[in-house]
Each structure stands twice: as structure tokens, then as C-alpha cells.
Amino acid sequence: MLNRTLPPITHNISTFDLKQVSKTTSGDVDIYYLNAGTQPVIKLEFLFPIGGNYYEPRPGVSMLCLQLLKEGSTNYTSKQIADSLAQFGAFLDINPSFDAPSISLLCLNKHLNSLLPIISDILLSPSFPDEELETLKRIQIQNLKNQNRKNNVIASKNFRNALFGDEYPYGKIISETDITNITTDDIKAFFTSNLSQFEIFVSGALDQHLNSIIRNFQNTKPKAKYSNSSNIQYHFQPQIINQNKDNSSQTSVRVGKPIISKSHNDYVKLLITNHILGGYFGSRLMKNIREDKGYTYGIYSSIVNLQYDSYLVIGSDIIKESLDDTLAQIRREISILQNEPISSSELDAVRNHLIGSFQSSINTPFAIMSKFKNIHMHGLDYSFYNNYITSIQSIDPYTILNTANEYFSLKDMTIVTVG
Amino acid sequence: MIKYNSFTLDNGLRVIVHEDKSVQSAVINILYDVGSRDESPEKTGFAHLFEHLMFGGSKNILNYDEPLQEAGGENNAFTNPDITNYYLTVPPQNLETGFWLESDRMLGLSFDPKVLKTQQKVVIEEFKQRYLNQPYGDLWLKFRPLAYKKHPYQWPTIGKEIRHIEEATMDDVKAFFYKHYVPNQAIIVVAGHVDTEEVKVLSEKWFGPIPRGEAYVRNLPKEPIQSEKRFMEIIEDVPSDMLTMAFHMPGKFDPEYTAVDLISDILGREKSSRLYQKLVKEQSFFSTINAYVTGSIDPGLLVITGRVSENITIEKAEEQVWSVIHDLLANGIEEAELEKVKNQAESTLVFSEVEILNRARALAFASLSGDTNFVNQEADLIQEVTKEHIEKLAPMILRETNCSVLYYKSKEKNA
Numbered sequence: 001m002l003n004r005t006l007p008p009i010t011h012n013i014s015t016f017d018l019k020q021v022s023k024t025t026s027g028d029v030d031i032y033y034l035n036a037g038t039q040p041v042i043k044l045e046f047l048f049p050i051g052g053n054y055y056e057p058r059p060g061v062s063m064l065c066l067q068l069l070k071e072g073s074t075n076y077t078s079k080q081i082a083d084s085l086a087q088f089g090a091f092l093d094i095n096p097s098f099d100a101p102s103i104s105l106l107c108l109n110k111h112l113n114s115l116l117p118i119i120s121d122i123l124l125s126p127s128f129p130d131e132e133l134e135t136l137k138r139i140q141i142q143n144l145k146n147q148n149r150k151n152n153v154i155a156s157k158n159f160r161n162a163l164f165g166d167e168y169p170y171g172k173i174i175s176e177t178d179i180t181n182i183t184t185d186d187i188k189a190f191f192t193s194n195l196s197q198f199e200i201f202v203s204g205a206l207d208q209h210l211n212s213i214i215r216n217f218q219n220t221k222p223k224a225k226y227s228n229s230s231n232i233q234y235h236f237q238p239q240i241i242n243q244n245k246d247n248s249s250q251t252s253v254r255v256g257k258p259i260i261s262k263s264h265n266d267y268v269k270l271l272i273t274n275h276i277l278g279g280y281f282g283s284r285l286m287k288n289i290r291e292d293k294g295y296t297y298g299i300y301s302s303i304v305n306l307q308y309d310s311y312l313v314i315g316s317d318i319i320k321e322s323l324d325d326t327l328a329q330i331r332r333e334i335s336i337l338q339n340e341p342i343s344s345s346e347l348d349a350v351r352n353h354l355i356g357s358f359q360s361s362i363n364t365p366f367a368i369m370s371k372f373k374n375i376h377m378h379g380l381d382y383s384f385y386n387n388y389i390t391s392i393q394s395i396d397p398y399t400i401l402n403t404a405n406e407y408f409s410l411k412d413m414t415i416v417t418v419g
Numbered sequence: 420m421i422k423y424n425s426f427t428l429d430n431g432l433r434v435i436v437h438e439d440k441s442v443q444s445a446v447i448n449i450l451y452d453v454g455s456r457d458e459s460p461e462k463t464g465f466a467h468l469f470e471h472l473m474f475g476g477s478k479n480i481l482n483y484d485e486p487l488q489e490a491g492g493e494n495n496a497f498t499n500p501d502i503t504n505y506y507l508t509v510p511p512q513n514l515e516t517g518f519w520l521e522s523d524r525m526l527g528l529s530f531d532p533k534v535l536k537t538q539q540k541v542v543i544e545e546f547k548q549r550y551l552n553q554p555y556g557d558l559w560l561k562f563r564p565l566a567y568k569k570h571p572y573q574w575p576t577i578g579k580e581i582r583h584i585e586e587a588t589m590d591d592v593k594a595f596f597y598k599h600y601v602p603n604q605a606i607i608v609v610a611g612h613v614d615t616e617e618v619k620v621l622s623e624k625w626f627g628p629i630p631r632g633e634a635y636v637r638n639l640p641k642e643p644i645q646s647e648k649r650f651m652e653i654i655e656d657v658p659s660d661m662l663t664m665a666f667h668m669p670g671k672f673d674p675e676y677t678a679v680d681l682i683s684d685i686l687g688r689e690k691s692s693r694l695y696q697k698l699v700k701e702q703s704f705f706s707t708i709n710a711y712v713t714g715s716i717d718p719g720l721l722v723i724t725g726r727v728s729e730n731i732t733i734e735k736a737e738e739q740v741w742s743v744i745h746d747l748l749a750n751g752i753e754e755a756e757l758e759k760v761k762n763q764a765e766s767t768l769v770f771s772e773v774e775i776l777n778r779a780r781a782l783a784f785a786s787l788s789g790d791t792n793f794v795n796q797e798a799d800l801i802q803e804v805t806k807e808h809i810e811k812l813a814p815m816i817l818r819e820t821n822c823s824v825l826y827y828k829s830k831e832k833n834a
Contacts, residue, residue, distance in 0.1 A: 002628060004479040004523050008515035010490040016443050016510075038441055039773050041766075078700070082691035086759045089766030108766050135700065142706040142726060145658035149554040247656075249547045282488045294540025297548050317548050349489040356491025360444040360508040363611075364773050419552070 013355045018362055018385060021372040024210075026200075026217040032372065033210055034203040037365040042112055042204035044213070045104035046123060047373070051195045052099040054307065057186065059174040063096045064136055065187045065195060069103065070094070071132035074125040076118060078132055084118050092119075098170055099307035100377060102201075112209050116216045123198070124220065128187050141176050151419040152317055154243070155252035159416040162241055163258055163311055168234040170306055203369035234309075240415045248419035251320045255330060256313035257413045262305050262378045266403065268391040270303065273403040276350055277301050277337055278314055280357070284333045285314070293329070295322040305378065312407070323417060337404040341397035354392050421778050421794055424615045428622060430631040431603025435782050435791060436618045437610035439775060445511040448608040448779040449521055452787065453599035454501040455578075456571040456639060456717065464578020467498040468542050468587055469595055473505065475534030478527035483520055490516035498576050501716045504783070506776055511612040515621055522625035525605065528596060535589060542584050546577050554657040558827055565651045566665045566720055566823040570642040601632025606786045610779040642667065642718060649823040654830050659706070660727040661827040662736050665720040666816050668712060672788040677764075677800045678808050679712065679816055683721050684760035685752055685809075686710040686743070691759065693743055694723065704731050704739045716787065721816060733826050744817050751810045764801045 021034045056062040070092060071078040085092050090107035103123075107115055147153045157173050164171030202213060236258050260267055271279075278285035278301025285299045299316035318326050342350075362368050375384045425435045455466045473496070474483045487494055492509035509517050550556045559575055567573035578584050607626070609618045645667055668679045687694040687710025698704045708725030727736040771777050785794035815821075 002624065004519070004526070007480075007486050008513075008519050010516055011510075011512040013491050013510045013512070036441075037773065038439065039769055041769055041773060079691070079696060082689070082696075083759070086689060086691040086763055087755075089762035089764075091766075091770075106766075106770060108769060135703065138703060138728070139699075139706045142659055142729070146554055146726075149656075149658055151552060248552060250544065250552045280488070281493075282484050290541055291537065294537040295544070297541055297545040317544070317552065319544060345489075349485060352491040353488040353493070356444075356488075356508075356510055357493050359491070359510060360493060363442050363444060363775055366773070 010352075012352065013359060016359050018371065018382070019368050020382060021369060024214065026214040027220040029198065029200055029217045029220050031200040031202065031210075031213065031217075032369075032376070033201075033206060034365055034369050034372070035206040035210070036368060037204050040109050040205050041106065042109045042202065042206065042209060043104055043106050043366050043369070044112070044119070045102050045201040045369075046198045047100050047102040047201060048195050048198050049100050050197065051101045052097045052307075053172070054098050054169040055194050056169075056190060058182070059172050059178040060140070060182055061186050061190045062101060062194070064133065064140065064179070064182055065190050066094045066096060066101055066103065067136055068128050068133060068187060069122050069126050069195075071136065072127040072129045073121040074127060075121050078129070081118060081122065084115070088114055090115055109205050109207065109209055113212055116212060120216055126191065128184055128191070130184050133182075133184055133187065137179050137182065140179050144174065144176060144179065151245070151248055151250065151252040152315075155254050155416055155418040156315070158241060158243065158418065159254035159256070159313065159414065162239050162414045162416055163236060163256075164234045164309070168232055170309060171234065201369055201373060203365040238412045238414050241417070243418045245419045248320065250317045251323050251417055251419040252315075252317050253323065253326065254313055254315050254416045255327070255413050256311055259303060259310050259312045259407060261310045262384075263380060266406070268388050269395065269399055269403045270407055271388075272350065272354065272392060272395055273337065273400050273408070274301050274303055274312065275354060276342065276346070276400065277333060277408070280353060282349065282353065284337070285330065288329050288333060289316065289318070289326055293322070293325070295319050295326055307377070320419065327415065331410055334404065334408050334410055337408065338401065341401055344397075347395075347397060347400075351392050351395075355389060358389070421772065421782060423782055423791065425791055426619065428602065428627055430627070430629055431601075432622070432626050432629075433606045433786060434618065434622050435606065435608045435786065436613065436615045437608065437778060437782060438613060438615065439610065439778075440612055442611040442775045443511075444508045444775070445514045445517070445609065445611045445613045446506065446508050446776050446779050447514075447517045447521060448504065448506045448610070448776065448783050449525075450606045450608075450780075450783040450787075451503045451505075451600060452604045452606070452635075453503055454499055455574065455576040456500045457599070457637065458571065458574075460571070460574070461583075462587065462591060463574045463580075463583045464542070464576070465583075465587060465591065465595060466503055467576050467578070468538065468584055469592065470496050470498045470503050470505075471538040471542055472528065472534060472592060473524055475538065476529035476531055477520075477524035478529070480520065480523050481529075483524065486516060487520055492517065500572055500576055502784070502787070504780065506780065508776065514609075514613060514617075518621045518625040521607070522629065525600060525602060525626065526629050528592075530589060530593060532589060535587070535592060539584055539587065542577070543581055546581055546584065550575075550577060554655075555661055555827060558661070558663065558825070561651070561653060562663060562665070562823070562825045565649050565825065566667075567642055569640040570717060571639055572642075572715065572717065572719075597632065598635060602626060602629050603631050604635055606783045608779040608783045610782075611775045639717065645821050645823075648819045650826075651824070652826040652828060654828045654833060656831070657827065657829050658831070659729065659829050660733040660736070660832060661724065662727055662733055662740070663722065663724045663825040663827065664737070664740065665722045665823045666818075666821050668719055668721045668816050670716050670718045671714050672716065672793070673718075675812060677797075678804045678812050679721060680714075681757070681760045681764065681801070681804055682809055682813055682816065683710040683712050684763060685756055686747070687723055688760065688763060693747065694725070694740065697743055698725070698736075698739050702739075703728050704736050708740075729832065733828060737824065748814050748817060752806060754806060757804070757806055757809065761801050761804065765798060768797055768801070
């Protein structure tokens with residue numbers, strides 16, 4: 001008779017294989033590539049290292065400039081670009097970012113050669129038609145209006161603003177007027193100074209297609225190198241900002257503060273400690289505030305890594321009446337993390353979950369490439385992941401307790417609520 | 420092409436194995452053939468509430484999530500009008516932990532009153548988060564009963580109203596479990612870094628002893644053929660007017676389904692589509708517009724939805740949509756246009772199969788058609804659609820008397 005009360009023996013995951021990305025160049029362009037996967041697909045991504053909001057003269061320029069790339073070039077009109085992409089069943093996505101935005105092409109590899117001339121034209125000689133800018137501005141203003149009706153969106157914006165302030169690029173909040181005032185000249189100037197340098201990331205079943213990509217970009221002219229000469233600083237002050245809305249059925253909460261970057265020695269310890277607090281479904285915040293109290297559908301704690309700054313944010317949408325108790329419970333969970341060493345069974349679960357979810361997050365060539373991008377963007381190499389895994393395996397309860405004391409002290413956190 | 424092996428246990432549980440050793444994890448996907456369409460109109464939202472309860476401890480295991488996390492696994496689930504689907508990813512060496520957990524909750528639940536109480540609260544917060552606390556959030560809550568008069572698709576999976584979730588009792592929970600959560604109404608797919616022989620042994624060991632349940636005969640009210648245009652108007656505190664139009668169409672496994680799906684693509688898939696080019700780009704009647712199909716198993720909907728520009732009335736905007744439709748009906752479609760949407764549909768299918776979990780889910784869902792290999796026929800079904808077929812079908816679907824229209828108006832704009 002099967003004894004169902006006894007779990008099968010589980011094995012710790014000691015090793016797995018993270019395929020490494022290789023590098024080549026085409027003219028002045030760096031190409032990072034990964035040949036992997038069983039489906040005949042390719043993802044070709046162009047990343048603009050200095051193309052994000054951080055570098056824009058006014059809010060909205062980076063986003064509109066990126067979107068306008070698809071709306072006309074020397075040899076193709078907006079409609080021809082849309083038609084050709086669709087004709088080859090390809091999808092061209094814009095991925096805006098504070099730091100390094102990108103555009104990515106997803107296609108069947110058999111169509112890559114037909115698509116390369118269009119993509120090149122979009123990237124190297126966009127035409128930025130006035131009427132297309134006007135259409136995009138109209139659409140973006142409506143999107144913004146819609147977004148600004150969502151408590152969770154406003155809470156996230158207000159939170160960033162509270163951390164970094166109005167003058168610092170990461171703290172700015174875009175307004176309708178910002179969008180209205182953007183001109184074609186702003187867009188053209190930003191393109192020339194910030195979007196004409198890019199790196200290529202290509203993954204999937206590449207076969208001979210890598211050579212086509214290399215050939216395609218070999219005549220790209222060398223570009224001036226950018227240096228970050230920004231002198232702007234921000235001065236973080238913990239604050240409490242409440243925006244009450246009578247007609248809301250829930251309140252959006254954000255709690256957090258600026259924190260160490262990915263390259264800091266304590267970063268992995270911080271990540272593990274954060275995971276215990278609110279990084280996964282079995283986290284302490286989730287167990288307490290969702291599974292025990294039923295105040296919310298979900299509560300998470302995350303570390304956000306921007307290029308020049310990082311921050312910790314605990315976020316949730318909760319029953320309005322439970323706001324005070326939710327904040328009290330967050331305080332309580334942090335205090336427990338700071339004062340009571342974690343049990344060995346919880347630590348085992350956290351270890352295995354972290355490593356297991358890392359393993360399942362590298363199941364596709366695109367995901368493996370994105371793991372590479374995450375280190376490359378921060379000037380790190382694969383030793384980051386080796387260190388990540390060994391730190392998870394070796395971390396002890398007191399290191400976690402000390403990390404919680406060092407980085408999760410409550411008195412310097414900002415609290416933002418909306419609704 | 421997704422290769423698979425399949426077998427059925429004596430208790431009726433269907434098992435499908437898809438080996439792909441290039442993937443480092445193993446996945447288990449269990450589909451229970453029950454969705455919100457199987458609920459009573461007086462107790463809606465139950466299939467989904469039940470999904471939450473499946474994580475609250477089973478017959479012999481106090482907690483589902485913790486042992487899985489200890490084994491390095493992750494999991495989640497979703498409920499829709501047709502099915503309830505549970506899935507997990509686990510390191511291959513710990514595959515048996517997945518079998519242990521999934522089989523125990525198929526065998527029986529803890530039926531702990533505290534779990535029911537908490538999950539009722541959690542689901543009510545989910546209801547608020549998704550449906551009430553954001554602009555247009557209640558659109559489908561209000562629109563479904565206009566489009567469906569008889570069929571249970573008239574209520575959303577989350578439930579008609581919060582009261583139904585609040586009123587669920589432990590007796591309801593038990594009855595639902597023993598009716599639907601039985602091996603003969605489930606399909607399990609094991610995929611990734613796995614061996615068919617090992618899966619056979621594990622399936623027999625853990626699922627084999629679970630007794631077969633009574634067969635559930637689905638006998639849902641059929642949606643009558645719509646014979647006149649339906650209309651509804653809502654005025655709410657939203658930033659702009661939203662137009663939604665829905666036309667009845669065949670279900671996912673119907674031979675005509677793919678052709679109608681392609682009609683929706685021609686009308687409103689992405690920026691090269693007719694609606695976008697004519698009504699957003701050439702003339703600015705809308706700021707966004709698209710068309711899609713709901714893809715349900717019972718007859719579904721072809722939906723056109725768009726946000727109306729500020730200086731345009733929603734009435735005028737609707738007229739413009741009809742003029743695009745009438746142009747398609749009067750003048751037919753271009754071969755190149757059909758080629759284009761076929762290519763889009765083909766690549767979407769291939770892209771969706773990059774992820775191992777998606778492949779597992781597709782295999783399970785295809786099995787509901789009666790033939791798991793349906794999953795590998797979809798590409799051909801797309802290619803087989805002809806211009807003539809589309810032109811024959813379009814007038815049957817895109818007629819006014821088959822249409823439900825919702826004006827979701829902005830209070831501010833229409834003050």
C-alpha cells in the first residue's frame with residue numbers, strides 16, 4: 001500500500017548548464033549571438049545603450065523616437081513597414097526603458113533574409129514624418145490618460161518620484177503637455193545623438209543566418225562613444241505620501257528605498273534575503289498578508305536594477321480598510337527577518353526554489369540571451385551567475401539576519417499609497 | 420511538430436508524454452475538463468474559487484506549495500470558461516515530487532474551513548483588482564450577458580457578482596470536487612527532460628490507485644441564433660469612449676473556426692490590418708482598434724474593440740467600423756492579404772511552441788477535441804483556408820443581426 005504521507009526523496013540541484021553567448025562584430029557593431037533551440041525561430045534585438053529616458057532632454061522623447069522608427073524610413077512608408085512585417089509573419093516590438101531600450105524582431109528563420117533590408121532601413125535611415133508623429137502623440141496622450149486612472153500605475157510613478165525627485169531622470173513623471181510639446185526636431189536630434197549606436201543580440205536557430213546579419217551591418221559607420229557626464233544627483237529623504245480616493249475599492253501600496261547595485265559584493269545576499277521576505281509565492285509576506293489574512297490577491301518585494309541606481313520596492317493592492325494592518329505586518333515580517341535566524345527547512349526551500357526557478361528560467365534561447373543581457377548591461381560577466389549559485393548554496397542564517405539588518409531597516413523607507 | 424506518446428490508465432486518466440531533452444526542466448500540466456461554463460447560474464465563480472482551494476492542502480499533504488518549492492519547483496494555474504489548468508516546473512530529478520503532490524490532490528482535498536474562508540477573501544480582492552479597480556475593468560462583466568442570452572458564457576470566470584463568491588459553502592466545494600476532479604475527467608501531460616517509460620511507472624504508482632469517478636455528461640443550454648442587433652450603453656468615469664462589437668462564431672474545434680479567425684486578422688490584427696489602417700492611420704476616428712476571436716470550445720465571439728478619438732462621437736465611430744465591414748463584404752479580400760494573415764498565424768503558432776510549458780498545455784487542450792494530434796494539424800488548417808471560403812463565411816458572421824454593440828462612454832466627454 002502506497003504511503004502518501006511520505007514525500008518522495010528530493011535531490012538538491014547541484015549543477016546545470018547555462019549556455020554562454022558568443023561575440024562577434026560587424027563593422028563597428030558588436031553582435032552577441034546564441035545558436036540554440038529546436039524551433040525554427042530567431043529573435044534579433046537591437047539595443048541602444050544610451051537611448052533611454054535617463055538621457056532624454058525632456059520626458060517622452062525617447063519613447064516617441066523609438067516608436068517613430070517603425071513609422072517611415074528612406075525607402076519604406078509606415079504602411080509598407082507594417083505590411084512587410086505582417087507579410088513575413090514577423091513581429092517588431094519596441095521595448096522602452098529608462099536606460100537601454102531596444103527594438104526586437106521575432107521571425108521564422110526562413111524569412112530573416114527578406115526582413116533584414118527593412119530593419120536596416122528603419123534603424124539607419126528613419127524619416128520621422130511629421131504626420132506620423134502627430135498620430136503617435138494623439139495615441140500616446142490617450143494611453144497616458146488611461147494609465148493615469150489606475151491606482152497601481154500612479155502608485156508606482158509617485159513612488160519613483162518620491163525616491164528620486166523631479167529633477168533626476170528616474171524620478172520624472174511624464175505629463176500630457178510633455179507629449180504635446182515634442183517636435184520632429186527634438187526627435188531627430190535625439191536619434192542622432194542617442195539612437196545611432198546600438199548592439200545586436202541574436203538568439204534562436206541561427207544556422208547560416210548569423211553571416212547574413214554580419215554582412216548586413218558591416219558598412220555601418222563608426223559612431224562617437226558616449227560618456228555619462230550627467231552631474232545630476234538626487235537626495236533621498238524617506239517620506240509618507242498618501243493620495244486618498246473615495247471611490248476606490250482597493251488601495252495600492254508601495255514601500256521601499258534606494259539600495260545597492262548589482263555589482264556590489266552584498267547584492268546576492270540581498271537578493272536571497274528579499275526572496276524570503278517577498279520574492280516568491282511562498283514568501284513570508286505572501287503567506288501572512290494573502291494566505292493568512294486574505295487582504296490581497298498578491299504582495300511582492302522586488303529589487304529593481306536601473307543602470308545608475310537600484311531600489312527596493314514592496315508592492316500590493318489591498319483592501320482599503322486593511323492598510324494600517326498591512327503596513328504593521330510588513331514591519332513585523334521585516335523585524336522577524338532581522339531578529340530571528342531562519343529555520344533550516346525554510347532556508348532549504350528557499351535555496352532549492354531559487355536554483356530551480358533559475359533552471360526553469362533558461363528553457364528557451366531567448367531566455368538564455370536575456371540572462372546574458374542582464375549581466376552585460378551592468379558590466380558583469382558569467383562569474384556573476386556562478387557566484388549567485390554558490391552564494392545560494394552556502395548562505396547561512398546569520399548572514400541573512402545581518403543582511404536584513406543592514407538593508408531592510410524600516411525607518412528609512414518611503415511609503416506611497418493611492419486609493 | 421510536437422511528438423508525443425500517450426496512454427490511458429484503467430481509471431480513465433489520459434497521460435501524454437512529450438520528451439525534449441534539450442530542455443533542462445520537467446513540466447507537468449494537468450487539465451481538468453471543467454470551467455465556468457459548467458457552473459449553475461446561481462453559483463457562478465465557483466470553478467475559479469475552487470482552483471484556489473486546490474492549493475490549500477490535500478488528503479495526505481498539509482500544504483501543496485512548500486514541498487514543491489523544497490524540490491526546486493514552481494507552479495501556477497488558471498481557470499477559464501472551458502477548462503481549469505494546473506501546471507508545474509520541476510528539476511527532472513525531482514519529477515516524482517510533482518506526481519506525489521498532483522495525485523494526492525486528485526485523490527482528495529483537506530476541505531479545511533479556514534482555507535475556504537481566506538481564499539474567498541483573496542478571490543474577492545482579485546475580483547476588485549481585475550474587474551472593479553481599473554478603467555473599463557467591468558466591461559466584459561456587463562457585456563457578456565448582452566452577447567449570450569442562454570449559454571453559460573454569459574458570466575465571466577471570476578463570477579457574476581461578489582455575492583456568489585461570498586456565499587459558497589463547504590458542501591458546494593465537496594460536491595464540485597467529486598463531480599469534476601476525477602481521473603476520467605483529467606488529462607495529464609508530462610514534458611521536457613523526461614522518459615516515457617519512467618512516466619508510465621510514476622503514473623501507475625501515484626494516479627493508478629485513484630478510483631474512477633462518475634462520468635460527467637455536459638449538457639449545456641445552446642445559445643440560440645441571434646436575430647436582431649443588440650445594443651447597450653454604459654456611462655462611467657473613464658478617460659475615453661470605448662466601442663466593443665461582438666459577432667457569434669463557431670467554436671475552437673469546428674471546421675470553420677480557422678477561416679473566421681483569419682477574417683478577424685484581416686479586419687483587425689496589428690497595424691497592417693484594415694481597421695487600423697483606415698480608422699487610425701488614414702483617418703483618426705480611433706486611437707486604437709483591433710479584432711480578435713475568443714477561441715472558446717463552444718461557439719465563441721469575433722470581437723472588434725477600439726478606443727474612440729476625443730473629437731469623434733462613438734456613434735460616428737461605429738458607422739466607420741461598419742463601412743470597413745461592408746467594404747469587405749462587397750469587394751472581398753485580396754489573395755496577398757490572405758497570404759499575410761496566414762503567415763502571421765503560422766509564425767504565432769511556431770512562436771507559441773518555443774516554451775515547453777506552452778507545448779504541454781497545447782497537447783492537453785488539443786486532446787479535448789478527441790484527438791491529441793489536433794495540435795499538429797493547426798498549421799495545415801491555416802494553410803487550407805481559401806479566399807472563396809472566407810468570402811462565403813464573412814457575410815454569415817459579419818451581419819448586423821448577429822452583432823452585439825456596447826458603448827462604454829466617458830462621463831467627462833459626454834457631459
